[in-house]
Amino acid sequence: MNRSYYGYFFVAPFFIGFAVFGLAPILYTLYLSFMKWDGFSDPVFVGVANYTRLLHDSFFYQTIWNTLIIWVFSNTPQLITALLLALVLNEKFIRGKHFFRAVYFFPHIITPVTLGVIFALMFDWQTGSINKILLALGIVQDPVNWFNSAWWSRIIASGVIAWQYFGFNMIVFIAGLQSIPSEVYEAAEVDGATKTQTALHITLPLLRPVFLFVFITSVIGGLQLFDAPLILGDGPNNTGRTMVMYLYETAFKNFDYSYGAAVAYGIFIVVMFFTAITARASKLRE
Amino acid sequence: MTKIITRSILYLFLIVVAATCLLPFYSMIITSTHTNSDIARKLLLIPGDQFLDNYERLKNTVNIWRGFANTLFITVTSTIINVYFAALAGYGFSKYRFRYRNFLFLFVLGTMMIPGQLGIIGFYKLMDSFDMLNTYWPLILPSIYNAFGIFLMRQFADSSVPTEIVESGRVDGYGELQIFNRIVLPIMSPALATLGIFAFIGKWNDFLTPLIVLFDNNLQTLPVMIASLKSQFTSDFGAQYVGIVIAVVPVLVFFSFMSKRIIDGVAAGAVKG
Numbered sequence A: 001m002n003r004s005y006y007g008y009f010f011v012a013p014f015f016i017g018f019a020v021f022g023l024a025p026i027l028y029t030l031y032l033s034f035m036k037w038d039g040f041s042d043p044v045f046v047g048v049a050n051y052t053r054l055l056h057d058s059f060f061y062q063t064i065w066n067t068l069i070i071w072v073f074s075n076t077p078q079l080i081t082a083l084l085l086a087l088v089l090n091e092k093f094i095r096g097k098h099f100f101r102a103v104y105f106f107p108h109i110i111t112p113v114t115l116g117v118i119f120a121l122m123f124d125w126q127t128g129s130i131n132k133i134l135l136a137l138g139i140v141q142d143p144v145n146w147f148n149s150a151w152w153s154r155i156i157a158s159g160v161i162a163w164q165y166f167g168f169n170m171i172v173f174i175a176g177l178q179s180i181p182s183e184v185y186e187a188a189e190v191d192g193a194t195k196t197q198t199a200l201h202i203t204l205p206l207l208r209p210v211f212l213f214v215f216i217t218s219v220i221g222g223l224q225l226f227d228a229p230l231i232l233g234d235g236p237n238n239t240g241r242t243m244v245m246y247l248y249e250t251a252f253k254n255f256d257y258s259y260g261a262a263v264a265y266g267i268f269i270v271v272m273f274f275t276a277i278t279a280r281a282s283k284l285r286e
Numbered sequence B: 001m002t003k004i005i006t007r008s009i010l011y012l013f014l015i016v017v018a019a020t021c022l023l024p025f026y027s028m029i030i031t032s033t034h035t036n037s038d039i040a041r042k043l044l045l046i047p048g049d050q051f052l053d054n055y056e057r058l059k060n061t062v063n064i065w066r067g068f069a070n071t072l073f074i075t076v077t078s079t080i081i082n083v084y085f086a087a088l089a090g091y092g093f094s095k096y097r098f099r100y101r102n103f104l105f106l107f108v109l110g111t112m113m114i115p116g117q118l119g120i121i122g123f124y125k126l127m128d129s130f131d132m133l134n135t136y137w138p139l140i141l142p143s144i145y146n147a148f149g150i151f152l153m154r155q156f157a158d159s160s161v162p163t164e165i166v167e168s169g170r171v172d173g174y175g176e177l178q179i180f181n182r183i184v185l186p187i188m189s190p191a192l193a194t195l196g197i198f199a200f201i202g203k204w205n206d207f208l209t210p211l212i213v214l215f216d217n218n219l220q221t222l223p224v225m226i227a228s229l230k231s232q233f234t235s236d237f238g239a240q241y242v243g244i245v246i247a248v249v250p251v252l253v254f255f256s257f258m259s260k261r262i263i264d265g266v267a268a269g270a271v272k273g
Helices: A006-032 A049-055 A058-089 A097-109 A112-122 A129-136 A150-178 A182-190 A195-206 A208-222 A227-232 A243-253 A257-284 B002-031 B036-041 B051-061 B064-095 B101-113 B120-129 B137-144 B147-160 B163-171 B176-187 B189-204 B208-213 B222-232 B237-272
Strands: none
Touching (some): A006 B064, A006 B137, A058 A243, A112 A150, A112 B002, A150 A208, A150 A227, A150 B002, A227 A243, A227 B222, A257 B120, B002 B237, B064 B147, B120 B208, B163 B176, B208 B222
């Protein structure tokens, strides 16, 4: 008796759930992006007006720029630290590997919102511990008003994100390192390669698929920064405002849902654009 | 000799990074036990005795334990739904040769590429028309579809659920769903646990959806309450610190028991993905 059609029943809940809670909202957002809707009265069709406005919206361009800056400042130190730690923790002589891996991973499971509040408190210019330490060490004479500076607000936001994600990426790198067969290293040792040579010419090239995975996830995730930057605030002249913060503020704080819908699609296009560039760049290097 | 120096440098590097990870949490816990005037004036390194006073002021403004219970309820229900339906679909893709199976599976994987916020405004509007705003349904029901979970479960079912066992269940006269519930689910429990941990952490940290669909303070989740501390206690830093401690310490305890499982799960997911 052929029961293969039962498979449809088993996979159906996914497709129903996706259609109702995933696809329908996405299409509805697209529909709203061609409307004028404030959440109370009926939506009115306005054609591409929201998109024309988006193309001329300097705030939107500013948020793209801010997001890219925060992304670069968080990803560079984060990936370098993650890779170095992974290489070190992959060495056989290191003791306490589980302890170190667990400690590094811990910030990753704390709610980003909580981390945002923690960093906001640490960098508070009057009561934060960072200023107290700098004053005690004599590095600064007066407390620094961190969130009053465009660059410091961005660097602090980047710092929170780097701090939260390096442990996760480190685990991914370690997993990649452990999937390299040990014969390769043995052959290198027989040929008399030094540690540095092995790392540069064998380990890093073989890690390429892992790099691709890490880069693409970091582009997709990094361009959707929201929780922690929202808590840290907009920064002076909105220099700390990310794209998704702008989406949230437009739609749910200013109740301009239809323009927010256009912003959502704008973000989608930006994210797709940078994901494509990343995927392309990693292919070109081959 | 050089070996010892290199190793010392490496250990020093590991320890410095570890300290960077833990010091902010240490500082939070310490600061939460001091008075507001001490927090404002001094660099605090050792515990004080004001924790309960700060806690009382926090409790009088924010119903933080209610938020904790709300988050726990939402997280546990959605984790169960998430894991059950992911296992169901993963097993379906693994053991039944239905038509368009490969195409449908690719479609499932494709849904992972969609960024999370794309549909959020439409989601809000749809939940409004379903009369589900200010309820937990919009937070729980979407857990039915989890593409990554299906991917993980299919891998596991392919490698660890023998088709003979399914056949023997049919010989014994079980229905297909009965076979799944009584025979397959127990076999899949290691994968269920791994996915369960991910689903739990993800849901526990969810912020944007509760922020927009819940209006009632008593229904609100812990992350949203934590986010509101800043605006509600503009100058009461002691209370803010206590709120953070309540949000972090249970996670710390949970993680110290589960760290190996969580980390191995991430590693397994990354290499397969």
